Amino acid sequence: MAGHFRSPGAVVWVCRARLRLAWLILFGTEVEISQIVLLLKSSLRKMHPDLSPHLHTEECNLIISLLKKCHKEHNVLRFFGHCNDIDREMRKCLKKEYEEKRARNREVRRKIIDAHKNFEK
Secondary structure (H helix, E strand, O other): OOOOOOOOOOOOOHHHHHHHHHHHHHOOOOEEEEHHHHHHHHHHOOOOOOOOOHHHHHHHHHHHHHHHHHHHHOOHHHHHHHOHHHHHHHHHHHHHHHHHHHHHHHHHHHHHHHHHHHHHH
């Protein structure tokens, strides 16, 4: 039994993507401790996507640089919400980029499916 973990209430809350492993743990199936550690590490969510300049529009890059500047200038006050307004604006901008990218990908996918259907005819 060494190296295994078996307890009904061991993992109470996990993200939906890891539900299967949580099911195994909760219902007494033996799972290695390394799998549980991996589950917990991968369940930690990032605050936002990669903020590298080449990944975003100029508008978002400007807001990202303002946020980084705010965090640098107010390294203690940022923990008390000093930079929250800029952070919200950055999140709105990143969400807008994400939605636009999804729409473009959806359109490309639709064109590929239509081309495939026309080819079969």
